[in-house]
Amino acid sequence: MDSLLTDIDHVAIAVHDLDAAIDWYARSLGATVVHREDVDRDGVREALIQVGDSFIQLLTPTREDSPVAAFLERRGEGLHHVGYRVRDCALALSSLRARGDRVIDEVPRPGSRGTTIAFVHPRASFGTLIELVQESAGPPDAE
Ligand code: CO
Numbered sequence: 001m002d003s004l005l006t007d008i009d010h011v012a013i014a015v016h017d018l019d020a021a022i023d024w025y026a027r028s029l030g031a032t033v034v035h036r037e038d039v040d041r042d043g044v045r046e047a048l049i050q051v052g053d054s055f056i057q058l059l060t061p062t063r064e065d066s067p068v069a070a071f072l073e074r075r076g077e078g079l080h081h082v083g084y085r086v087r088d089c090a091l092a093l094s095s096l097r098a099r100g101d102r103v104i105d106e107v108p109r110p111g112s113r114g115t116t117i118a119f120v121h122p123r124a125s126f127g128t129l130i131e132l133v134q135e136s137a138g139p140p141d142a143e
Contacts (some may be wrong), residue, residue, distance in 0.1 A: 004092040009083040009115075009133040010048065010055040014068050016077060018060040022047050025056070037112045044068050046112055057083070081119070081129035089134035093118045101125075108134070 015021040025031040034055075035048040043066030048055040059080055061069035071080060086092040089108040096103055104119035111117030111133060120130040 004086050004095060004132075005084040006087060007085040008054045009085040009131075009135075010057040011082055012046075012057040012059050012080045012131075014059050014071050014075075014077055014080040016060065016072060018045055018047060018058055021058045021060075022049075025049055025058075031056070035113060038062060039112050041109075042066065042068070048113075079128075081131050083117075083131040083133045086132045086134055089116045089118055089132050092132045096120060096124070104129075108132075 013021070022033055031049045031051065033047045034050045036046065037048075038045045040062075043061055043063045044059050045062050047058045049058070059068050061072065063069070068080065093103060093105070093108060097106075101124040102121035103124070104121050105117070108116045108118045111131070114136070116134040116136070118132045120132065122129045
């Protein structure tokens with residue numbers, strides 16, 4: 001089987017204070033934010049820091065019923081999920097589902113930056129929440 005994963009898209013870190021985290025990355029590591037977005041559906045505000053071709057995604061909840069708010073309450077700050085780039089999110093998701101792997105999103109949905117995404121349940125993936133990220137919303141270009 002060829003790998004469904006083409007790259008690490010982002011490493012997502014849940015934080016209480018987004019500005020404090022952004023400031024720390026800038027002062028301590030010289031790393032600066034290239035994109036900010038509120039994702040209303042997920043109740044999160046994100047800031048992306050570019051690292052090579054990938055990102056660190058700092059995440060903070062925008063409302064109390066956000067899954068990230070529940071995560072911070074239960075686990076505290078730290079690694080929330082890893083986003084892997086895939087060529088075709090629908091294909092990767094159906095491949096996992098065909099194997100009986102537990103997923104959170106039954107079908108792909110819009111993510112930030114115009115991406116198409118789907119989450120795989122951490123119980124399927126040894127305790128780490130995985131996000132499948134397809135960079136465009138449309139079907140991938142033929143190669
Ligand atoms: Co993500």
